Amino acid sequence: MSTTTGKAAQPAKVTAGPGASRSPAAGPGNHEGRRGRKKTSMGVQNAAGWLFSTPFLVIFTVFMAFPILATLLMSFTDFGLRNVTRPLDANFIGFENYVNLFGDERFLKSLFNTAYFVVIGVPLTIALGLVVAVLLNNGIDKARTFFRVGFYAPVVTTIVAVAVVWRFVLDPSDGLIAGVLSEVGLTSPDFLGSETLAMPSMIAMAVWRNVGTVMVLFIAGLQAIPTEVREAARLDGAGAWQEFRGITVPLLRPTLLYATVITTIGYLNVFEEPFVMTQGGPSDSTLTVSLNMYREGFNFFHMGYASAMAYVLFVVIMGITVLQLRLLKDNTK
């Protein structure tokens, strides 16, 4: 404890020096600080607080708040390539970008693709994550760490390495799946080259990559369930399935809610998988909203339009999140 106090005191002194001349609030703190620590250090503490927050605040303003605001403004303009050097020449066009978006077949397709991705991908990720977590928590005793690491490894692997592996798995001529299928005399479908299979392949990849995150959340949730509750249930003669349904799932609800919300948000933003695997193809069948936004913005320089797209995506994400919080929370009561 003594070291903590020491540390806290030091920066406060530092602040008082240069800070005093600039901000009047720090002034009195400086003088009284030596005599009555408890009462008077508020001003110093405030100044120190601001000082320590400054790096974050600066970064937040420059890289978060300002871009968010600028994007909103830009979404109401026709900001294009020529405005990169003459930004003030961009015309204010009201809601035209937003109106155009909903007449844009490509955007609607990307919206549909994203919805497809979320509707199939989220339940799969959550269900698999839960199953794996329960198995690891109850079943395997010896190789538990090994399996945890195994399932978590994809989460921390870079997408480029993942792409190499998955391209090998999915390659229709000499990939892993093709190899297995040819053993039994079947030919492999062309996963990434087919409009119907490309999206399911993306989903499979994403589920594989994200099950680990969800699993870790669930394992933490499972370990927080008191053993007495389980023991009580067993004494009452509950079987494994009854215990799972009656004890595990209800007590895991907060974790379930959290995992569902973050997975949904992540999947609504899905970009990397199609970007490295198919670049949205074939024929836009894996073009997601994020990828579409990237293209419009950086390939075609339709900055205004891309900004509008970003805001539509934002509204969609917010709407769905609020809805999920309501639905899942109400059920717990």
Place this chain on the structure above:
Amino acid sequence: MSRTARTVSAGIAVALAFGITACGGSGGEDVAADKKQTLTVWAMGAEGEKLADVAKVYEKANPNITVKVTPVGWDVAHQKLVSAAAAGTMPDVAQMGGSYMGEFSELGVLEPVDARVFDKGDFFPAGWNQGEVDGTAYGVPWYVDTRVLYYRTDLAEKAGIAKAPANWQEMQDLATAYQKKAGTKWGLSIQPSGLDTVQNFYSFLYSAGGEIVNDKGEAVIDSPEAVKALKEYGSYFDKGLSNKSVQPGYDVVKDFGNGRVPMFFGGPWHVTLLNEGQPQIKGKWAVANVPADKASVSMAGGSSLVISKDSEHKAAATEFIKYLTDTKGQADWYERSKDLPANTAAWTSGTLADDAGLQVFKKQMDTAKSTPSLPKWTEITDKVDQAIAKVTQGKASAEDALDTAQSEIEGLVK
């Protein structure tokens, strides 16, 4: 995943912020060429690294000039240049890909080429045209590239064909023979879909006499010539001669080396890649001109050197570019980089004149076509990419796909 959305908006905002500060850009008084000064130069990829050596030689001959070369990766080149343009911090001299010219002249950040110093007639027409926008030249061609047909001679022999395919029929026959008789996995490697698929399609389109946008700036991608070219392109996928599967970032060199892919359209850099990366097939492959339909016409690429409008060292920059693009400078550059000289006079001596493989490139370059410098070119070619994808995936006929592309492109050309 959610990082992307943030990156996009941050990028936009940063561009905007820089843009605002750049408004009062300096008009730039020019420093005389013989004064002591520093030239800033941006060059991409491998060129960037090799140019620094040339700069040292140049500095020795011109002690008053210091040349500061910054290599920029190709993958970030476009964005860095756009940001620099927005911020008003363009280097004095920059290397620019042909496809960038339309955009950057639209941005108004390029200085027109001094016609008293550089002569159009010294360069390959396709090279010069790349730097020209609406009749004004903004870039001096530095090096050119074009696609020619790379094919495995040893496997062709095994398939019973002794000479290079000269026309479309012969190319398809050879592809079939490779697959049937020489046991290769594919016949020809061309891209089925994805970004820049059009680059593979150009040699078909141009050889048939088609274009995407004509000299008058009209969209003509639904012409009978274009339809014929796309049908031919699509037939390789129909017949299983080419791989329908999309593989972004696919590098054909390895598959050419192991014989799975016996033919592909490649640029001059593939010579080095094959010699260094696949030495086991040395002497077992050759290059040939693009098989002809009406004529043998390939696409032209390459890079130009541009001077920034805001530069205060235009005179010295012009001198430096002159040094890089004259006959001697170009021949020297070839020795260092193996980039093909844009200056035709450089081809008359040394390896460039004697090597048969190089002469294939020279011959192809004489007729090669460069893409029009339109600000929306990326968007236009994206429509063509989509049309090609529909055909190669068997979703539409060449006619229908190109009709759609035509109407979309009409909206993009003025």
